[in-house]
Amino acid sequence: MKSRIFLFLLLLTLASLVIGQTAPPASTTAPVASEKTNSQPGSNSQAPPTSTAPAGQTPAAPDSSDKSESDDSFRVRKIVNEVRVVFTVTDRHGRYIKDLKSNDFRVIDDQLPAELRSFRSETDLPLQVGLLVDASNSVRDRFKFEQEAAIEFLNSIIRPRYDKAFVVGFDATPEVTQDFTDSTENLSNGVRMLRAGGGTAMYDALYFACRDKLLKQEQTGPVRRAIILLSDGEDNLSHVTREESIEMALRADTIVYTISTNISGMKGKGDKTLERIAEATGGRAFFPFQMRDVSDSFLSIQEELRSQYALAYKPANFVTDGRYRTIEILAQDRNLKVRAKKGYYSPKQ
Helix, strand or coil, X not given: CHHHHHHHHHHHHHHHHHHHHXXXXXXXXXXXXXXXXXXXXXXXXXXXXXXXXXXXXXXXXXXXXXXXXXXXXXXXHHHHCCEEEEEEEECCCCCECCCCCXXXXXXXXXXXXXXXXXXXXXXXXXXXXXXXXXXXXXXXXXXXXXXXXXXHHXXXXXXXXXXXXXXXXXXXCEEEEEEEECCHHHHHHHHHCCCCCCCCCHHHHHHHHHHHHHCCCCCCCCXXXXXXEEECCCCCCCXXXXXXXXXXXXXXXXXXXXXXXXXXXXXXHHHHHHHHHHHHHCCCEECCCCXXXXXXXXXXXXXXXXXXXXXXEECCCCCCECCEEEEEEEECCCCCEEECCCEEECCEC
């Protein structure tokens, strides 16, 4: 009997030893399971944080948006650092020179030589034109003739489905009588709707046309923006200054051509104002002291808009501080005259 009890106890002891050797320790199961989980495809814990990725490493799929943002930022910097200028070249007799090349010019930006990036002759770009007509009491006597000259100009220069123009009359306030359109018939009607009367807020009208019309007009590709301003240059009601209206024209990348309605035979204070606006924006001031010369002024503007150059350059020491920077485009041939805007405002970030 004792031998049987002893044998039973011995078997129990052996069995417990065998079980203890084959069962894995409980503490080792968690790390093994965790390792297996981390190795599964698609686990979020597998991808390293973006900030710890080695330089030059191809980013994983979750980081593709970061790459896109980087590319976009590069493109923005490239555009900001490149300045585009439209300009005209004439000889000593005022004839347009249309066959020049990039090596015929030097560009000085803020008194430092600039790196030329592109250059081309621009004779056929789509136009966005604003016609601003002084409708104040001071121009009442010749108003009808100027309307007909303006209509003739718009009929000649606006090409359907290609160019667009708008008409603004101004006295104390600007009034849009025809919004952007390529219809010369609608533009003609817009000019005929103008009625003379009231004071003169010329600077406000120019500011409005650049900020609220040209800057907001949809632009799907390169265009040439221009304003033709008919006025005697006198201003007695504007809320903005002359220089503020010029600044807005520069920010809208708009050339302003002025046609004086002063037929006294002498240049007055208003004529000097018109001259300042035109020269600052790269345009030209016309002084048709006889009424029949108004049509000739429009013809000259039309020819000039089809006889220009465009270049793009990279300024030296460019800073996005919103500051005004000067531009000089110099022809290698000193017998040639270059007419371009005098400067621009750098973007502010």
